[in-house]
Amino acid sequence: MGKYIVxxxxxxxxxxxxxxxxxxxxxxxxxGNPASLILGADxxxxxxxxxxxxxxxxxxxxxxxGSFLKQTxxxxxxxxxxxxxxxxxxxxxxxxPRTLAIAGFAMVFTTIIGIPLGIFTAVHEGTFxxxxxxxxxxVGVSMPTFWxxxxxVLLLSLKLKLLPAxxxxxxxxxxxxxxxxxxxxxxxxxxxARASMLEVVRADYVTTARSxxxxxxxxxxxxxxxxxxxxxxxxLGGQLANxxxxxxxxxxxxxxxxxxxxxxxxxNTRDYxxxxxxxxxxxxxxxxxxxxxxxxxxAVDPMIRAQFTQGGKKKKKGKEExx
Amino acid sequence: MSxxxxxxxxxxxxxxxxxxxxLIHNPNxxxxxxxxxxxxxxxxxxxxxxxxxxxxxxxxxxxxxPSAAHLFGTDDLGRDILSRILYGGRYSMSLGFLSVGCGALxxxxxxxxxxxxxxxxxxxxxxxxxxxxxIPGMLLSIIVAAALGTAYHDTVIAMAIGNVAALSRILRAQxxxxxxxxxxxxxKASNCSSFRIIFSHIIPNSVMPMIINCTSRLAxxxxxxxxxxxIGLGVQPPEPEWGAMLASARGYIRxxxxxxxxxxxxxxxxxxxxxxxxxxxxxxxxxxLRK
Numbered sequence: 124m125g126k127y128i129v130x131x132x133x134x135x136x137x138x139x140x141x142x143x144x145x146x147x148x149x150x151x152x153x154x155g156n157p158a159s160l161i162l163g164a165d166x167x168x169x170x171x172x173x174x175x176x177x178x179x180x181x182x183x184x185x186x187x188x189g190s191f192l193k194q195t196x197x198x199x200x201x202x203x204x205x206x207x208x209x210x211x212x213x214x215x216x217x218x219x220p221r222t223l224a225i226a227g228f229a230m231v232f233t234t235i236i237g238i239p240l241g242i243f244t245a246v247h248e249g250t251f252x253x254x255x256x257x258x259x260x261x262v263g264v265s266m267p268t269f270w271x272x273x274x275x276v277l278l279l280s281l282k283l284k285l286l287p288a289x290x291x292x293x294x295x296x297x298x299x300x301x302x303x304x305x306x307x308x309x310x311x312x313x314x315x316a317r318a319s320m321l322e323v324v325r326a327d328y329v330t331t332a333r334s335x336x337x338x339x340x341x342x343x344x345x346x347x348x349x350x351x352x353x354x355x356x357x358x359l360g361g362q363l364a365n366x367x368x369x370x371x372x373x374x375x376x377x378x379x380x381x382x383x384x385x386x387x388x389x390x391n392t393r394d395y396x397x398x399x400x401x402x403x404x405x406x407x408x409x410x411x412x413x414x415x416x417x418x419x420x421x422a423v424d425p426m427i428r429a430q431f432t433q434g435g436k437k438k439k440k441g442k443e444e445x446x
Numbered sequence: 447m448s449x450x451x452x453x454x455x456x457x458x459x460x461x462x463x464x465x466x467x468x469l470i471h472n473p474n475x476x477x478x479x480x481x482x483x484x485x486x487x488x489x490x491x492x493x494x495x496x497x498x499x500x501x502x503x504x505x506x507x508x509x510x511x512p513s514a515a516h517l518f519g520t521d522d523l524g525r526d527i528l529s530r531i532l533y534g535g536r537y538s539m540s541l542g543f544l545s546v547g548c549g550a551l552x553x554x555x556x557x558x559x560x561x562x563x564x565x566x567x568x569x570x571x572x573x574x575x576x577x578x579x580x581i582p583g584m585l586l587s588i589i590v591a592a593a594l595g596t597a598y599h600d601t602v603i604a605m606a607i608g609n610v611a612a613l614s615r616i617l618r619a620q621x622x623x624x625x626x627x628x629x630x631x632x633x634k635a636s637n638c639s640s641f642r643i644i645f646s647h648i649i650p651n652s653v654m655p656m657i658i659n660c661t662s663r664l665a666x667x668x669x670x671x672x673x674x675x676x677i678g679l680g681v682q683p684p685e686p687e688w689g690a691m692l693a694s695a696r697g698y699i700r701x702x703x704x705x706x707x708x709x710x711x712x713x714x715x716x717x718x719x720x721x722x723x724x725x726x727x728x729x730x731x732x733x734x735l736r737k
Binding site: 137138139141142145146149150152153154261262264265266267268269270273274276277281288364367368369371372375376386387390391398402405406409410 | 573576577580581582583584585588589590592593594595665669672673676677678679689692695696699700703706709710713714715717718721722725
């Protein structure tokens with residue numbers, strides 16, 4: 124298993140390098156000159172040229188790419204913002220926990236509410252509760268998160284004055300973003316868990332278990348559920364990534380200074396170091412999430428675990444273990 | 447041989463009929479279809495039915511609630527919200543369809559070439575897809591939208607790119623399982639060109655899982671389109687895209703919250719429609735889920 128993890132981590136390196144190159148290249152095509160944007164409309168040609176030289180923008184593409192890659196991956200430094208001249212690494216370390224708090228808590232709610240609810244609706248398929256649940260979930264996945272968030276602001280902070288409408292501070296500032304962010308996630312998770320459970324419930328071995336005369340409880344919890352969990356686990360990583368992506372937008376609604384606001388602001392002001400670094404950082408995080416999901420998956424599924432731990436050669440032995 | 451192909455053709459027709467029969471007896475499918483059809487028709491006939499010009503400002507009538515003159519009220523600049531919603535549907539619907547369609551088209555070529563040729567071509571293309579899918583979809587589209595600009599076709603490309611990696615993988619996997627089938631070998635033996643084999647033999651037989659996946663992507667695309675416009679990188683004001691309308695409504699949440707309601711409602715209803723339709727289509731085509 125350790126060998127497999129190392130192998131996967133090594134495979135990540137070229138992918139992340141390619142991501143960095145891709146993002147850097149895309150950013151060079153962004154119209155608008157940062158130097159003239161920073162100096163404003165009154166700047167003379169001369170001033171712009173000096174600023175460009177200062178930022179290193181006058182150098183050829185390959186030289187800039189090289190220094191960007193060297194700085195990011197060798198010196199492990201994300202550089203300095205064009206506008207505020209603050210260290211991007213420090214700024215991100217300060218901002219990222221806020222984004223992670225929203226995405227993380229939303230993820231926790233998604234998992235602990237979504238999965239049991241999905242299994243419950245599948246087990247009670249066709250009942251009134253199931254129908255209502257399915258309907259609510261379709262509505263839940265269909266509402267734009269940022270709209271839902273604004274409706275919350277309208278109701279909870281402007282009408283009832285319970286929670287602050289925007290900004291930073293204590294826990295109360297995170298309540299609405301997390302709830303708004305969770306509802307879509309929970310609905311999606313219920314749908315996945317329900318579909319996965321329904322597929323399993325119709326499988327032959329469940330019929331066999333029933334015909335053996337096992338109690339319905341045993342059939343569901345010992346035979347169906349463990350098998351239904353596999354596809355559910357495989358979407359967890361994607362869910363977390365979705366939550367992170369969604370947090371970028373929800374930060375906009377609540378003016379929470381997380382990575383999302385940082386990135387979108389950087390894109391709009393042509394602050395290349397900030398935009399590139401944020402994307403590279405989030406991509407690394409994203410790749411690690413995918414890897415973690417795969418590992419969880421392997422830990423649960425003996426068939427896959429056997430492949431990982433013993434390699435292709437001894438696959439046969441793994442199959443015997445399962446049998 | 448000919449008897450066999452005849453039989454296959456026949457079952458093919460039956461399959462479609464069966465799917466159609468399942469769909470027509472599924473109330474969810476009907477509801478979804480009706481919602482989507484109504485919204486598309488409204489978007490198409492928007493110029494003839496909208497009561498006002500969507501750009502016409504009337505500052506005297508700004509921020510009015512619903513009335514006989516303005517069914518959905520007016521926005522901060524006195525523009526009729528109903529007219530803007532109707533025109534906005536054109537953006538949301540067409541962007542949704544076009545972005546998924548373009549994404550699927552690019553994925554079709556990449557997946558087909560990778561799956562059919564295999565070897566280093568496959569390796570190269572799939573590693574490229576690995577890189578694309580290592581960047582979270584939302585982020586990739588934001589960056590591409592920033593680089594290309596906010597013209598209509600640029601937004602389509604930015605949104606389409608997020609779909610390419612996953613769709614091309616689905617197609618490639620399907621093609622790998624079909625590549626060794628007898629009819630492909632027969633085509634090869636009869637000196638068919640690779641192009642012809644791919645496009646007239648392999649793709650028609652392997653494209654189904656991708657199409658099913660596309661229908662469920664439509665709903666996500668609509669939501670995504672609204673998000674992109676909301677953060678200011680999609681359709682730009684004064685053009686009336688639903689997400690962009692919500693972005694401008696955000697500034698008036700304290701003074702005139704009514705502006706928020708209808709654009710969001712229309713996004714939600716249209717996504718519900720596409721979700722129901724996509725779900726039913728998937729269920730109808732997946733034999734495992736049939737009772």
